[in-house]
Amino acid sequence: MAEKIVVDARNMACPGPITKLTKAYRKAKPGDIIEVLATDPGFKPDVQAWVQRTGNELLELKEENGVIKAVIKVTAKK
Amino acid sequence: MAQKKQVLVLGAGAGGLIAGNYLAANGYRVTIVEKNDYHLFQPGMLWIAFRGHDPERYMRRVTELVKPGVELVKGVVTEINLAERLVKLSDGREFSYEYLVVALGAAYDYDAVSGNRELLEKYGDFFSGAEHARRLWQAFSSMKEGTLVIAAADPGYKCPPAPHKAAFLAAETLRERGLLGKVKVVLAVPFVHEYSSENIARIVAPKLREAGIEVKTMFTVESIDVEKKKLYSLEGEELGFDVATVIPVHRGPLDKVEPETAVDEDGFFKVDKHTLRIEGYDDAYAVGDCNNTPTSKTGVTAHLGGEVVAERIMGYNAVFTGRTNCPLITDGEALFVISDYEHPPVPVRFSKFKRLLEDMFIAMYWPSLRDPEKWSPLFRAYFEATQPKILAKLGW
Numbered sequence: 001m002a003e004k005i006v007v008d009a010r011n012m013a014c015p016g017p018i019t020k021l022t023k024a025y026r027k028a029k030p031g032d033i034i035e036v037l038a039t040d041p042g043f044k045p046d047v048q049a050w051v052q053r054t055g056n057e058l059l060e061l062k063e064e065n066g067v068i069k070a071v072i073k074v075t076a077k078k
Numbered sequence: 079m080a081q082k083k084q085v086l087v088l089g090a091g092a093g094g095l096i097a098g099n100y101l102a103a104n105g106y107r108v109t110i111v112e113k114n115d116y117h118l119f120q121p122g123m124l125w126i127a128f129r130g131h132d133p134e135r136y137m138r139r140v141t142e143l144v145k146p147g148v149e150l151v152k153g154v155v156t157e158i159n160l161a162e163r164l165v166k167l168s169d170g171r172e173f174s175y176e177y178l179v180v181a182l183g184a185a186y187d188y189d190a191v192s193g194n195r196e197l198l199e200k201y202g203d204f205f206s207g208a209e210h211a212r213r214l215w216q217a218f219s220s221m222k223e224g225t226l227v228i229a230a231a232d233p234g235y236k237c238p239p240a241p242h243k244a245a246f247l248a249a250e251t252l253r254e255r256g257l258l259g260k261v262k263v264v265l266a267v268p269f270v271h272e273y274s275s276e277n278i279a280r281i282v283a284p285k286l287r288e289a290g291i292e293v294k295t296m297f298t299v300e301s302i303d304v305e306k307k308k309l310y311s312l313e314g315e316e317l318g319f320d321v322a323t324v325i326p327v328h329r330g331p332l333d334k335v336e337p338e339t340a341v342d343e344d345g346f347f348k349v350d351k352h353t354l355r356i357e358g359y360d361d362a363y364a365v366g367d368c369n370n371t372p373t374s375k376t377g378v379t380a381h382l383g384g385e386v387v388a389e390r391i392m393g394y395n396a397v398f399t400g401r402t403n404c405p406l407i408t409d410g411e412a413l414f415v416i417s418d419y420e421h422p423p424v425p426v427r428f429s430k431f432k433r434l435l436e437d438m439f440i441a442m443y444w445p446s447l448r449d450p451e452k453w454s455p456l457f458r459a460y461f462e463a464t465q466p467k468i469l470a471k472l473g474w
């Protein structure tokens with residue numbers, strides 16, 4: 001069954017958030033949703049580059065009160 | 079005056095030797111448990127693997143590195159029970175303590191990525207000991223053509239610039255032999271940019287290009303087919319190789335720790351990031367690669383952490399700042415990746431002077447492990463003057 005995985009990388013400097021996303025992605029199954037919260041401003045362009053490279057689906061990317069939230073659907077894993 | 083306390087130190091790596099010797103210099107009764115006869119200067123593995131250096135240059139007998147008066151126990155730690163203040167060894171011996179300093183470093187999980195163990199057996203690596211580094215040199219130095227791939231199975235490996243240094247040193251060897259180009263050096267990094275921190279990536283990327291090193295970003299090795307000579311990444315790509323080395327997934331050093339809540343899901347000791355005390359215990363510390371502090375796992379971190387723990391046991395209010403100082407070496411030049419908890423890596427320049435400084439640090443390595451109390455003021459002056467909060471404005 002698909003799961004929602006929340007990765008809290010708030011207050012982590014770069015490359016903490018992408019590193020945590022990579023770790024979560026290794027364990028994720030097709031169809032899972034990974035939600036990443038980060039405060040590092042570099043995370044926004046980084047997660048876009050990551051989604052493009054890996055071919056997963058970016059459902060949401062927004063910034064609110066200094067917190068960047070990225071919601072990714074795992075579609076590229078077989 | 080009451081007799082000074084008894085301290086049990088686990089591991090005679092950088093962190094354990096600094097803490098143990100520093101405490102012994104101040105009259106504490108210190109026991110160090112270590113499984114190996116030799117201490118290996120880990121950055122030396124790069125020089126063994128890619129420059130063909132003699133491993134002996136980077137090894138010293140542990141007995142030569144502990145102060146007189148320190149009790150050295152040879153043995154393998156298998157279990158720590160924090161509640162009962164008990165440490166067990168594989169041969170059944172048990173030790174109790176008044177203070178405990180865990181400095182067992184990181185362990186490697188070669189089974190986390192399929193094919194990694196087989197790859198290690200075939201080509202060696204530059205992370206897991208002098209013998210494996212020697213094996214990698216044999217594979218690398220016999221290449222006349224083809225592709226050398228240097229990659230990692232996880233972004234959380236120790237010494238973030240290590241694979242970059244590996245690539246620079248490999249390219250240097252190939253250039254000297256007139257083989258650069260015939261043998262292609264590919265550096266695959268598990269980061270979005272050429273280096274984990276974008277600040278540093280900007281400085282390093284042109285140097286890598288100049289050196290003729292091809293970089294593949296966002297390539298975290300997920301599996302390895304040694305037969306077909308292919309690496310597959312978590313990000314969905316593949317890389318062919320003739321010789322490859324993959325930095326293994328790191329994990330905490332012990333399978334058995336009581337209570338289990340003292341370690342995180344990867345087995346690293348959960349500590350207060352400033353005092354390095356193991357969560358929930360005021361008589362146990364974890365320093366260096368074996369703890370979960372949110373900073374790079376480096377020798378400098380272990381060294382500074384070892385001092386902080388020793389001073390805290392002595393009753394001072396020492397604080398660990400998360401400071402790193404990782405040298406990135408190219409041909410004749412170097413820079414240091416400098417950061418702490420409050421500051422991401424500051425942009426600094428490559429220079430010949432820093433390369434000299436790095437050679438000096440290496441020369442100071444052995445004496446500083448044995449006599450930390452003598453060398454500490456010198457290191458402190460350097461770390462004071464190069465605090466990221468100062469360098470962030472001034473550059474260096």
Ligand SMILES: Cc1cc2nc3c(=O)[nH]c(=O)nc-3n(C[C@H](O)[C@H](O)[C@H](O)COP(=O)(O)OP(=O)(O)OC[C@H]3O[C@@H](n4cnc5c(N)ncnc54)[C@H](O)[C@@H]3O)c2cc1C
Pocket residue numbers: 088089090091092093094111112113114117119120121122123124153154155156181182183184204205236237240331365366367368375376377378379380403404405
């Ligand atoms: C290729 C490479 C290059 C590096 N370059 C640099 C660099 O340029 N600068 C830098 O600052 N850092 C560098 N590092 C990182 C640095 O070497 C480590 O961060 C440092 O050694 C950590 O020290 P430590 O005391 O925590 O652990 P370690 O030095 O790993 O010591 C752990 C000790 O515990 C012992 N031990 C482990 N398990 C047991 C057990 N069960 N029982 C008994 N004993 C045990 C081990 O034998 C070892 O002696 C590099 C590392 C590598 C691999």
